[in-house]
Amino acid sequence: MIMSKLFKKTLLIIIVLFAVIALTTLISSGWNLYHDLTEEYKSKGTAIASSIAGSSVETLLNRDASTVQAMIDQFTEIIGVSYVFVVDAQGEIISHTFIPNVPDEILKIQTSKNVAPTDLHIRGRGDFIDISSPIVEGAVGYVHVGMDKGIIMSQLQAAMIRQIYLLSLIFIVSVAAAYVFVNRVSQPLNKLTEYSRKLAQHDFTAQVEIRSKDEVGLLADTMQSMAIELSEVFERYELALKDAIIELQNTLAYLTTVIDHMADGLLVSDIDGIITHVNPALSSMFGMRESDLMGKSCREVFGDDLAEIIQQSRRNPEAVYTTEIGLAGGRVGKAVATGIQHGYFPLEGTEKGIGSVILIRDITSEKEVDRMKTDFISTVSHELRTPLTSVKGFTEIIKKKLEEDILKLVVAHDRKSERAIKRVRDNINIILSESERLTTLIDDLLDIAKLESGKVVWKMERISINEVISRAHDATSALFDKKGLVFIRRIDESLPEFIGDRDKLIQVVINLLANAVKFTPAGTVTCSAVRRNGELLVSVIDSGIGIAEGDRASIFEKFKQAGDTLTDKPRGTGLGLPICKQIIEHHGGRIWVESETGKGSIFSFTLPLSIASPVEAAASMR
């Protein structure tokens, strides 16, 4: 049988307690007993000694040794009396009960006149209490009685043993009682323990049978009611959990259905670029089975372009990265990658993103339409050029002939013919400038169509911004002179060379300068170039009419000139700034405008200065 822990503890306490009690009782009672017995022996000895002393005066006086001997011998019969001897006044032993002779220790004390009891150790015989009594106040001699201490000790021992027996009995009885008592207390506690263990294992049907009215019974009742409540709570939560799971499954099924029925391909990759999810549209786009894609590396399956934008999106989850990707059957797709941020999945990790989601749309037909549009624009522009060349050329010839040969033949100097000459001259100039405008429009149209379709051949080389600005200014200096505007150059001479397409960038600066001149009635146009944040910042600042806030965003869109087309005269093709935007963005830069109506405008663009960046920028533009 296993002892309950409670009982073990109780037993330990009982043993310790009992040992302390038993030890103190034993010591104190032993001490007392020893004292009492010693006193008893002393008085007994004294009585014997005095009785001998009283009765033996005669005998002693007569020095009748044999009588004395006989008398003292009988006293040795008394329990506790070990020896008796009589000494005379001179200290000589008259008679004694020592066999065979008087030990030396006795001889030493016999002369003592001291009558107080003396402890004495006789070698070979043990411990004694020597009690002496004077005979006739010492005149005749002394009687010495030796009480045996050994008897005291043995009596003491016997008494102690009895006491130990008694204590042991009490100990056994109390242990037994404690066992019974502790068992009675611990049994219900054990039951409760067992019960609570079952509760912990969610066995709410378990019962505990404790009917007692004490604290344990109370505890059992409380636990039982608690168990009932717990089981109810659990039941409620289980139901709620089931509902939640069903709802979750429905939501998941809904989302999965939505994803699976998307026309666009969906691809999810984890942080290592491993494919974790694809939808059927994606699988069919690439003509692969879902099982062939899952768990594979994006780079391995889809190539470097896609892997590159996935990597970029992971590094910068806020941005959207796009690339074109070849699909099965020679079709073309456009992939849009965004990083999955921590918002929904609070995970630890140093990297910001936890993966990427990529949408792929089949843009084959869009590309085809785009190509057709570009081809169309290109053909139309071509077809328009020939008649335009004729119109322009013949008008020039007419003008020349008119000025050189015909007008000087007009002799009549009346007002009517002068007015007619002025009209003809003006109108021919209008035809010329309008054909010029038409030419620019066709050129711009062709430019933008080619830029948009990526058919432009870029000549990237080391160039200096100083040269670009100088050449742009040379090309526009006639415009400045015509309007009497002042051109101010503010170029940081320490600017390094960078990689770019010289002619295209000159085109951009010409465009910005021409615009600035066009919209500035009087004042200055400033062109500045500085280095800022590792980029080249070029600004064209005019003191012209400015651009209304509502127009600022749209001026970089095609055919969106600022102002009302119904009331304002169109002053350009509406394609200049969109072309600039395309060119600057191809270089990996940005172009924007700041303006205040009536005070002027600042057109600025940036170009990356590092050598690698235009290539990278071009890659990300694809």
Next chain:
Amino acid sequence: MPKVLIVEDEPLIRLLLEQTLEGFEDHGVEVLTVDNGLDAVEMIRAERPALVLLDVMMPKMNGFEVCSFVKQQLHMNDVYIIMLTSKGQEQDKLKAIEAGTDEYITKPFSIQEVADRVAAALKIRI
């Protein structure tokens, strides 16, 4: 007597170029015209013009072919060729240079520019 050959299939442009070069006749320049590449090659071989204004897009034989044939097959390097390419057609410019042209003018051109360039090439002051 220097000869200038105009090779252009579009009649109106041909007419325009002819009229542009009218003034040169006073300086003893003879202006010849053809409307296709094949005739152009024949004419160049027969007449050895000092200068050719050569259009690109033409039937039978295009301007690049004419130019490279004259310069590389016939080795007539003394014939100064000005090609008339379309503006914005980057490839055309490159092809013209590859074909060995001496110069190119982009269409639509200004007649003044054509006249100036021809004058410069023929070292004539008008």
